[in-house]
Amino acid sequence: xxxxxxxxxxxxxxxxxxxxxxxxxxxxxxxxxxxxxxxxxxxxxxxxxxxxxxxxxxxxxxxxxxxxxxxxxxxxxxxxxxxxxxxxxxxxxxxxxxxxxxxxxxxxxxxxxxxxxxxx
Amino acid sequence: xxxxxxxxxxxxxxxxxxxxxxxxxxxxxxxxxxxxxxxxxxxxxxxxxxxxxxxxxxxxxxxxxxxxxxxxxxxxxxxxxxxxxxxxxxxxxxxxxxxxxxxxxxxxxxxx
Numbered sequence: 347x348x349x350x351x352x353x354x355x356x357x358x359x360x361x362x363x364x365x366x367x368x369x370x371x372x373x374x375x376x377x378x379x380x381x382x383x384x385x386x387x388x389x390x391x392x393x394x395x396x397x398x399x400x401x402x403x404x405x406x407x408x409x410x411x412x413x414x415x416x417x418x419x420x421x422x423x424x425x426x427x428x429x430x431x432x433x434x435x436x437x438x439x440x441x442x443x444x445x446x447x448x449x450x451x452x453x454x455x456x457x458x459x460x461x462x463x464x465x466x
Numbered sequence: 467x468x469x470x471x472x473x474x475x476x477x478x479x480x481x482x483x484x485x486x487x488x489x490x491x492x493x494x495x496x497x498x499x500x501x502x503x504x505x506x507x508x509x510x511x512x513x514x515x516x517x518x519x520x521x522x523x524x525x526x527x528x529x530x531x532x533x534x535x536x537x538x539x540x541x542x543x544x545x546x547x548x549x550x551x552x553x554x555x556x557x558x559x560x561x562x563x564x565x566x567x568x569x570x571x572x573x574x575x576x577x578x
Contacts, residue, residue, distance in 0.1 A: 386570075388569050389568045394565060402565055436509055453557040454512060454515065456512070457509040462507075
């Protein structure tokens with residue numbers, strides 16, 4: 347049973363550039379969430395995708411955008427990179443809240459290994 | 467008030483010690499709670515979930531006090547391998563869906 351996978355593992359970009367990060371969810375999961383984790387902080391929610399649509403978003407600017415594909419995989423795009431965008435970007439997958447009636451499984455998210463982005 | 471607050475630590479304890487971490491949350495509508503463990507430069511991994519008053523799994527016990535909006539994690543008989551950052555996580559109801567709100571984490575260092 348494949349877990350959540352992310353690519354690439356590391357990335358170095360310069361200010362102003364654009365970056366695309368990729369995520370494949372755990373087998374059987376249909377919901378993908380993205381998080382940004384700065385050094386010494388907990389992960390911060392960016393947005394969540396379900397049925398190829400963004401259904402909720404955290405406090406991140408429009409420079410952060412995403413996409414979900416029919417096979418449930420997802421991309422995170424960041425435009426006009428700033429130095430402050432340097433962080434670990436985590437993807438997490440889960441079952442849809444409405445579909446999963448078992449309380450023990452609702453809300454449980456499984457994380458991929460992350461992509462470490464450095465902006466110079 | 468922050469959405470989820472944790473004591474940042476670090477907690478430095480000897481092997482075999484019992485250690486407890488606290489977490490408070492501000493949204494009374496939250497129904498379920500999680501503790502994740504994160505090793506240095508790795509992804510968070512689910513440690514325990516809490517849906518009622520508490521949950522126990524071996525050396526780990528999580529307790530929930532809804533009235534005080536407080537969650538705790540107790541680790542008994544600490545092992546060197548327990549050294550990590552422990553993240554308190556609260557699903558935040560929003561428009562019919564939940565997003566996970568993480569605390570900043572509590573660092574634990576277990577020494578021989």
